[in-house]
Structures are given as structure tokens and as C-alpha cells.
Amino acid sequence: MQPYDPQPIEARWQAWWKSHQTFHCPNPGEPGFDASKPKYYVLDMFPYPSGAGLHVGHPIGYLGTDIVARRKRMEGFNVLHPMGYDAFGLPAEQYAIQTGQHPAETTAQNIATFRGQMERLGLSFDWSREFATSDVDYYRWTQWIFARLYDRGLAYQTEVPVWWCEALKTVLANEEVIGGRSERGDHPCVRRPLKQWMLKITAYADRLIEDLEGLDWPESVKAMQREWIGRSEGAEVRFPIAGGKGEALSIFTTRPDTLFGATFMVVAPEHPLLDRLVTPEQKTKVDAYVAEAAVKSDLERTDLAKDKSGVFTGGYCLNPAFDPADERARLPVFVADYVLISYGTGAIMAVPGQDQRDWDFAKAYDLPIVRTVQPPADFDGEAFTGDGPAMNSGFLDGLGVAEAKARMIAWLAEQGLGEARVTYRLRDWLFSRQRYWGEPFPVLHRPDGSHQRVRDEDLPVALPHMTQFAPPDDGSPPLSKATDWLAVHDPVSGETLQRDTDTMPGWAGSCWYYLRFMDPHNGSAPFSQEAVRYWNQVDLYVGGAEHAVLHLLYARFWHKVLFDEGLVPTKEPFQRLFNQGMLQGFAYKDATGRLIPVDEVDGEAEPPVLKASGEPVERIVAKISKSLKNVVNPDDVCQRYGVDTFRLYEMFMGPLADSKPWNDRDVPGPRRFLERFWRLFVDPDSSDRLRPNLLEASQGAAVGESLELEKQFHRCLQRVNDSFEHFNFNTAVAAFMEFVNVATKSVGALRRDQAERLVCAIAPFAPHVAEELWSRLGHPPSVCFAPWPQVEASYLVDEDFELVVQIMGKVRARARAPQGANQDELAALARASIEDRLEGKQIVKTIVVPGKLVNFVVR
RNA sequence: GGGGAUGUGGCGGAAUCGGUAGACGCAUCGGACUUAAAAUCCGAGGGCCCUUUGCGGGCCAUCCGGGUUCAAGUCCCGGCAUCCCUACCA
Numbered sequence: 001m002q003p004y005d006p007q008p009i010e011a012r013w014q015a016w017w018k019s020h021q022t023f024h025c026p027n028p029g030e031p032g033f034d035a036s037k038p039k040y041y042v043l044d045m046f047p048y049p050s051g052a053g054l055h056v057g058h059p060i061g062y063l064g065t066d067i068v069a070r071r072k073r074m075e076g077f078n079v080l081h082p083m084g085y086d087a088f089g090l091p092a093e094q095y096a097i098q099t100g101q102h103p104a105e106t107t108a109q110n111i112a113t114f115r116g117q118m119e120r121l122g123l124s125f126d127w128s129r130e131f132a133t134s135d136v137d138y139y140r141w142t143q144w145i146f147a148r149l150y151d152r153g154l155a156y157q158t159e160v161p162v163w164w165c166e167a168l169k170t171v172l173a174n175e176e177v178i179g180g181r182s183e184r185g186d187h188p189c190v191r192r193p194l195k196q197w198m199l200k201i202t203a204y205a206d207r208l209i210e211d212l213e214g215l216d217w218p219e220s221v222k223a224m225q226r227e228w229i230g231r232s233e234g235a236e237v238r239f240p241i242a243g244g245k246g247e248a249l250s251i252f253t254t255r256p257d258t259l260f261g262a263t264f265m266v267v268a269p270e271h272p273l274l275d276r277l278v279t280p281e282q283k284t285k286v287d288a289y290v291a292e293a294a295v296k297s298d299l300e301r302t303d304l305a306k307d308k309s310g311v312f313t314g315g316y317c318l319n320p321a322f323d324p325a326d327e328r329a330r331l332p333v334f335v336a337d338y339v340l341i342s343y344g345t346g347a348i349m350a351v352p353g354q355d356q357r358d359w360d361f362a363k364a365y366d367l368p369i370v371r372t373v374q375p376p377a378d379f380d381g382e383a384f385t386g387d388g389p390a391m392n393s394g395f396l397d398g399l400g401v402a403e404a405k406a407r408m409i410a411w412l413a414e415q416g417l418g419e420a421r422v423t424y425r426l427r428d429w430l431f432s433r434q435r436y437w438g439e440p441f442p443v444l445h446r447p448d449g450s451h452q453r454v455r456d457e458d459l460p461v462a463l464p465h466m467t468q469f470a471p472p473d474d475g476s477p478p479l480s481k482a483t484d485w486l487a488v489h490d491p492v493s494g495e496t497l498q499r500d501t502d503t504m505p506g507w508a509g510s511c512w513y514y515l516r517f518m519d520p521h522n523g524s525a526p527f528s529q530e531a532v533r534y535w536n537q538v539d540l541y542v543g544g545a546e547h548a549v550l551h552l553l554y555a556r557f558w559h560k561v562l563f564d565e566g567l568v569p570t571k572e573p574f575q576r577l578f579n580q581g582m583l584q585g586f587a588y589k590d591a592t593g594r595l596i597p598v599d600e601v602d603g604e605a606e607p608p609v610l611k612a613s614g615e616p617v618e619r620i621v622a623k624i625s626k627s628l629k630n631v632v633n634p635d636d637v638c639q640r641y642g643v644d645t646f647r648l649y650e651m652f653m654g655p656l657a658d659s660k661p662w663n664d665r666d667v668p669g670p671r672r673f674l675e676r677f678w679r680l681f682v683d684p685d686s687s688d689r690l691r692p693n694l695l696e697a698s699q700g701a702a703v704g705e706s707l708e709l710e711k712q713f714h715r716c717l718q719r720v721n722d723s724f725e726h727f728n729f730n731t732a733v734a735a736f737m738e739f740v741n742v743a744t745k746s747v748g749a750l751r752r753d754q755a756e757r758l759v760c761a762i763a764p765f766a767p768h769v770a771e772e773l774w775s776r777l778g779h780p781p782s783v784c785f786a787p788w789p790q791v792e793a794s795y796l797v798d799e800d801f802e803l804v805v806q807i808m809g810k811v812r813a814r815a816r817a818p819q820g821a822n823q824d825e826l827a828a829l830a831r832a833s834i835e836d837r838l839e840g841k842q843i844v845k846t847i848v849v850p851g852k853l854v855n856f857v858v859r
Numbered sequence: 860g861g862g863g864a865u866g867u868g869g870c871g872g873a874a875u876c877g878g879u880a881g882a883c884g885c886a887u888c889g890g891a892c893u894u895a896a897a898a899u900c901c902g903a904g905g906g907c908c909c910u911u912u913g914c915g916g917g918c919c920a921u922c923c924g925g926g927u928u929c930a931a932g933u934c935c936c937g938g939c940a941u942c943c944c945u946a947c948c949a
Contacts, residue, residue: 220863220864223862348949423949652872654871660871730884737883737884852879
């Protein structure tokens with residue numbers, strides 16, 4: 001008796017893979033490296049090792065890449081498929097503070113948990129390349145790359161108003177603050193000026209847009225990146241300050257064509273020229289407004305979107321489009337917080353006729369509105385932002401928007417009043433954190449405030465071990481308390497220098513880890529040129545859509561800097577990007593719309609009801625979360641059903657790109673499939689290791705039932721191959737199921753060669769059972785390097801097919817038709833099959849789709 | 860407000876090009892095996908209706924409404940719903 005029993009099989013083969021280093025992938029020059037094979041680099045976005053371990057949602061992408069990696073190996077590629085940990089950063093530190101342990105300890109524990117869980121899933125990573133970004137042997141080179149940025153002038157320190165989170169005791173990047181609250185933990189944040197490290201990503205803005213072109217990425221991600229960079233073309237125009245001594249207020253506009261329609265101006269509350277513009281009579285009001293705005297920016301300044309607020313400064317500027325003597329040239333200047341200091345020049349010309357925000361402000365403060373673009377006759381909106389002929393615009397009148405823009409820019413340049421300018425929404429990257437758990441900056445400060453970087457040979461600057469690593473209450477960085485680490489004697493100058501006490505943000509380590517994987521143990525360089533020239537770039541990068549902008553933009557930026565340094569051969573790091581969908585769970589919702597955790601509901605009842613009160617509730621799809629109690633641990637599923645079942649189920653749920661809910665009830669399906677699959681090879685009632693028909697070598701071409709199986713197999717394999725195109729492995733699993741259903745009916749007809757190819761085909765999906773059967777078939781391990789079976793097109797066509805016969809597009813009959821039949825033959829065949837229905841009708845038209853159907857159009 | 864994605868049975872989902880809607884699986888129901896149950900195996904199944912002893916047949920069905928076409932889940936136009944991203948960027 002030997003029914004399918006996954007646990008011993010899975011344990012045995014995982015141990016075998018580990019002891020034989022099956023998935024170890026040597027680099028060029030190392031023993032075992034085969035230069036004749038092409039390379040393939042398939043990478044997962046590495047995880048942040050949280051304390052909770054993996055739930056069933058995490059590995060779905062890893063399973064997808066594992067299947068790709070395993071198939072590529074069978075197809076004869078050298079496959080680079082590594083895994084590591086994004087271990088530095090705020091959450092690790094928060095977790096450590098909460099648990100009262102040092103982050104180095106908690107990180108090590110969490111990594112051990114993750115590693116164990118991933119190994120149990122049979123993922124074919126080359127574990128010899130594993131590292132964490134918090135390893136000193138790794139972040140040494142992160143610091144080294146920072147030094148390259150420093151040398152190129154791409155890293156600089158400046159005093160900037162930054163988001164400060166009191167609860168987290170740290171500065172946060174703009175993108176980590178949402179509506180005035182921290183993305184992590186949802187704590188309130190305030191703006192504070194602080195000296196910060198910045199990386200000049202804006203210098204690469206155009207290249208970051210342009211090089212998206214050649215990438216095989218989802219269009220949505222490309223669009224998000226373009227929008228995030230937010231390139232906009234326009235003009236900078238100088239408006240002389242009325243009564244000033246040649247000073248001018250510079251503004252940026254994308255609509256220079258509307259210059260004649262400017263009726264007032266607005267500066268941001270933080271604008272440097274504000275003091276110059278304010279008149280004594282208005283000073284009190286303006287000061288009050290500026291103070292209010294400073295506080296308001298801490299709260300949701302954006303939530304006040306509808307009601308524009310502002311105060312007249314008392315000052316005026318002159319619209320350069322008009323003669324200074326012209327009444328229309330005199331524009332009052334307001335201060336208002338809908339203008340942002342950090343974008344453009346922090347000041348605008350307001351053109352209410354063509355800008356809704358300006359319209360709103362003009363209405364609120366009773367300012368004049370002049371249309372300079374003729375709206376269509378049926379236009380009933382307020383500001384008109386569309387195209388149309390210019391009006392009230394002097395030399396521009398009658399021109400379309402594009403032409404008018406060009407003329408105005410030319411005129412401004414000629415008059416020395418302004419010029420074409422491009423601005424970006426993208427800001428430089430705020431790169432320092434006042435926290436402990438991150439890469440120290442390799443920078444030394446002199447008493448005079450100047451700084452120099454640590455020489456390459458003095459790297460790494462190791463993070464000192466501290467027992468008091470929580471941020472001090474005074475807001476200073478934890479490293480400033482590491483007194484015996486701080487001071488450095490410089491043997492060259494004889495000076496005593498101070499180490500930089502900030503650390504890099506969590507994003508730093510993930511900017512180049514994919515390169516380190518190419519050569520992870522290199523002690524003399526971040527990676528060797530030989531390794532990077534061989535592995536070149538990541539061929540397939542899989543991860544969640546939540547990294548569509550930040551991580552991918554930052555990594556592309558660093559990669560381009562390394563490209564400019566001549567250190568990497570490609571402009572872009574990731575050739576193909578794929579976002580897996582989110583795995584969701586079930587939860588319940590009561591009549592008021594409140595979400596109910598699964599453990600409070602009797603889900604078997606129809607409809608489901610609250611256990612406590614019997615109140616009916618509705619089952620909904622929701623996020624997997626601790627609070628909804630719908631977290632499922634993959635270890636439990638593997639324990640109960642086996643790893644191969646878990647893998648097949650996750651792939652069978654739906655296309656990898658889609659979000660879909662985990663459903664415990666569906667898991668037995670794939671398990672039953674594997675049992676049927678097993679019985680195809682092993683008779684559970686016998687003690688034989690294999691069915692007798694599989695022991696004999698196959699003789700000659702398949703005939704009869706075996707031929708039918710052969711055809712069926714090629715059809716199955718075709719679908720399996722196709723599924724790799726869009727990662728809809730659910731269809732591959734379905735194809736295997738169909739084949740096994742058919743093969744089960746003629747078990748004795750399955751030939752040995754067919755069985756062998758079947759095992760190979762399923763190996764990437766269910767590697768343990770495949771390895772076991774491959775071995776029972778008498779092959780030495782491992783099936784991981786057995787050849788991927790080939791589809792032969794000749795087996796995909798039958799001699800005849802089912803011809804669908806339609807009348808007026810409705811199916812009325814079906815008939816068997818020979819494959820090679822021509823149109824006339826098919827039409828005749830179809831007509832014969834529905835003779836009675838055509839009686840008394842006149843055939844107006846006959847449409848024949850060879851191999852498919854015939855449609856009669858009748859009257 | 861802007862951008863993107865999605866919408867097919869009780870559920871997860873199939874359906875390269877416009878060409879048999881609902882593959883495969885779950886759950887359900889029926890049958891076989893069993894002292895019994897589980898497991899397993901076999902079978903049924905979108906809705907409404909007509910007819911018949913059974914066979915059979917018709918109509919309606921892919922979020923809603925239009926359109927193109929011999930033919931629409933698929934293409935076009937207009938809505939609705941859900942989810943994600945983004946939010947005064949001048």
C-alpha cells in the first residue's frame with residue numbers, strides 16, 4: 001500500500017537539494033560554470049523580514065519566479081535566482097524597541113524564520129548568495145556607492161524644511177507623509193528646518209523618463225513613474241516689482257500664452273521676496289497668515305482644497321505684457337498657501353480665465369477675470385483650460401494655444417523678460433534619517449562645518465553597537481550619543497574629525513542589491529566586472545505594485561549613476577517587470593458596513609451569522625490582516641496538505657497578476673489532483689514502486705489509446721508553455737488536470753516515455769513529487785536539469801473537428817468535418833446537417849470559417 | 860478632482876484572431892462501493908419556458924444602456940459599481 005504521502009517525499013528531496021547544492025549557480029571562473037549556456041536572471045523583490053513571518057500572501061510571487069527559474073534551468077540556462085533581506089530601516093527598529101531587543105538580534109531571528117519558511121516551500125534559490133542589507137560586508141559597499149555619489153556632487157547637505165514625526169522621532173521623506181501623517185503608524189507630523197543629506201535625483205529626471213521607453217514594464221507603472229517625475233514645459237517670466245529698484249518676481253507657468261490674462265499674482269507663504277512686497281499697512285495681516293499657514297501645513301493643507309485662502313500683501317508687480325503705464329499692467333500680489341514654495345519658483349501669475357484654482361481665488365477675493373482663450377460657444381464652465389483662439393492678447397490674438405505659447409516665449413526671450421523652462425514635480429531625494437538602524441554616512445565633519453568623505457580604504461564605517469539606540473527625546477540622532485565612535489583622528493591632516501551621525505533611509509540598501517547578488521562575496525569591490533558583464537541585468541523582476549514608484553525609481557537612479565561611473569554595462573537595471581496581484585482574504589461586514597473578523601462569524605451558516613448574536617452578515621473580500629483574523633500561515637497548509645499542493649493551489653487560484661482571495665475550502669482540489677497524478681504512476685494497492693507499463697522501454701511510435709494520450713499530452717504542454725507568457729499558471733494547472741483526468745481512464749496505455757515527459761513538465765510546479773517519480777523511473781537525480789519536453793505541432797491537429805453550424809449567428813447543429821476540407825465542402829456539409837431548418841428559407845449569404853464554423857444568413 | 864485596473868454560475872476562474880460562453884477546480888445534488896461512515900469512483904448541473912413516455916426543442920443570459928458586424932464576454936460610444944494610486948505641481 002502506498003498512497004500519495006507528500007511529507008516524507010518533500011522532506012527527502014528538500015534535504016537532497018540542500019546537501020547537493022542543487023541550485024547553486026556558479027559564476028564565470030568558478031568550478032562547475034558552463035560558459036556554453038545562456039544566462040537568465042530572475043529576481044524577486046526581496047522581503048523586509050518582519051517579526052510576523054510569512055503569511056500565504058507573501059510567497060505567491062516567489063512561487064511564480066520559482067516556476068520560471070526551474071523551467072529555465074531545464075531549458076539549459078544558467079539561472080541566477082537569489083534571495084536576501086531588506087533588513088535596515090524604521091520598522092525593524094520600531095519592532096526592536098517594542099520587544100526590547102537589539103535590532104541586530106530581532107533581525108537575525110526574523111531572517112531565520114523567513115529563511116526556514118522559504119526553504120520549506122521548495123523554492124530553488126541559490127542560498128549561497130544570501131545576504132541582508134544590514135550585513136556590514138554589504139553596507140560597506142552601499143557606503144562605497146554613496147561615496148561615488150558624493151564625489152560626483154550628487155550628494156549634498158542642506159537645511160530644508162522637512163517632515164518631522166514626533167512619535168517616531170525622525171525625519172520622513174515627503175512620500176512617507178500622507179496628509180500630514182506618517183505613512184507608517186499614522187502619527188502626526190510637522191515641518192521643521194533641519195540639515196539633511198539630499199541626493200540629486202532631479203539631475204537624472206529626463207533620463208529616468210526617456211529610458212522607460214525600452215523597458216518591458218506594465219504601462220501603468222511607466223505612467224506612474226512619468227507622473228511622479230512630472231516633467232512640465234513652460235516658461236519662467238520676471239514681473240518687475242512696482243516701485244522697486246529693478247527687483248522682479250519670477251514665476252513659472254506652463255501657459256505663457258495667457259500672460260495677457262494675468263490679473264493678480266500669488267506667492268507662497270515661505271517666499272523670500274514676501275517681506276519686500278508687504279506694505280506696512282498689510283504687515284500684521286500677512287504675518288498672521290504666514291504663521292497660520294505654517295501650522296496649517298502640519299495639518300491637512302490639502303484638505304482645504306475648495307476654499308482658497310490668502311491675504312493681499314499690499315505690493316504690486318507689473319505685467320510685462322503691457323506698457324507699464326497701462327492700467328492692466330498693475331497686478332496686486334497676494335500670499336496664499338495654494339502656491340507651494342517647493343515647486344517652480346514658489347510664485348505664480350494668476351490667470352483666472354484659464355485656471356480653475358485662480359478662478360476660485362479671484363471669485364473669493366473679487367478680482368478681475370479676463371479670458372484670453374475663446375471657449376467654444378457651448379462652454380458653460382468657469383475657467384477654460386482647453387484649446388482655442390487667443391483673444392484680448394495683443395499680438396497673440398487668433399493663434400491656437402501651442403502656437404501662442406511658442407510666440408510668447410520667443411517674445412519674452414527677445415525682451416529679456418523670461419525664457420523657456422522645464423520644471424519637475426520630482427524633488428531631490430531626502431536621504432538622511434535621525435535613526436540608529438541604518439547605514440552610517442561615510443562622511444567626516446571638521447569643526448568649521450566643512451566635510452570630507454571617508455577614504456575608500458577606510459570603509460566600512462561600521463554601525464557601533466549601542467544598547468540605548470532609541471531616539472533621544474531631544475530629537476538628536478541616536479548615533480550622536482555613541483561617544484567613543486564619534487571622534488576620528490585623521491592621520492593625514494592630524495585633525496580630529498566628527499563622524500556624521502545620520503543614517504541612510506531604508507531605501508538605500510535596496511537600490512543595488514540585485515547587483516551584489518551577481519557577486520555576493522566580493523571583498524574588494526561591490527561586484528566584479530566579470531560578474532556584471534556576464535549577468536548583465538535582471539531579466540525578470542517580480543514584486544508588488546506598491547513599489548511602482550519609489551523603490552524602482554531610486555534603484556534606476558543609482559543604476560544610472562553606476563552606469564556613468566562605467567561600473568555597469570546597462571542603462572537600466574530591470575528589463576522586464578511584473579507585478580503580482582495581492583492575495584486577499586475573506587472577512588464579514590454587518591448591516592452598518594462594519595468589518596467583522598472571521599473568528600466572530602459562523603461562516604458555514606447560510607447566510608453567515610454572528611456567533612454572538614445570530615445577526616446575519618455578508619461575506620466580503622478584504623485584506624489579509626491580523627485584525628480580521630484571516631491570516632493563514634503557509635507552514636500549516638504545507639503540514640496538512642503538502643508543499644506541492646500549496647504551490648499548485650496558489651498558482652491555480654488565478655492569473656498571477658490578479659488579486660484574489662485565499663479560500664481554505666479550495667485547497668483540497670489540487671491535493672486530490674496530485675493523488676490522481678500519483679496513481680497514474682504508482683498503483684496504491686500494489687507494493688511495486690511503479691506501474692508495470694512504465695517499466696518497459698517504449699517501443700516505436702504510440703498507437704491506439706497511447707496515441708490519444710500523446711495528442712492529449714502535447715495539447716497540455718502547449719497550454720503549459722503558453723502560461724509562461726502572462727504568468728497565468730492557473731491555466732497550466734488546469735491543463736495538467738485535464739490530461740490526468742483523461743490518462744486516468746486509460747492508465748495502462750500510458751507509455752514510459754510519456755510518463756517521463758509528464759514528470760518533467762510538472763517539475764517546475766510540483767518539484768517534490770516530480771523528483772520522487774523521476775527517481776522511481778530509474779533516473780539519477782535531479783529532474784531539475786532534465787530537458788524540458790518539446791511540443792510537436794503534428795500532434796496538435798486531429799483528422800477531423802466539430803463543425804459548428806449557425807443560422808443567423810445562432811448555433812443550430814454540429815457536425816464532424818475533415819480537417820482539410822475546403823470552404824465549399826464545409827458549406828455543403830453544414831447545409832446537409834440542417835436541411836430541414838432551411839426549408840422555405842432563402843440563403844442570402846454563407847460565411848465559412850475553416851476549421852471552425854459555417855454561418856447561414858437567411859431571409 | 861485626476862490617473863489606472865477590474866466587473867462572466869453559489870464561489871475561484873476558462874475562453875490567442877470577434878466565431879460552440881462557463882474549461883479546470885471548489886461547494887452542491889444523485890448513484891456505486893461499505894454493516895456504517897470517511898476516502899475513492901461514476902454521473903448531474905446558468906435561468907425561464909414548451910413538449911414528450913423518454914428523446915427533444917425554444918427564449919433569455921458575460922455590470923447597465925446604445926452602436927458596428929453574418930457573428931460581440933471580446934471592438935466602439937455613454938453610464939454604473941468596486942478596488943488601487945494620486946491629490947492645489949501653476
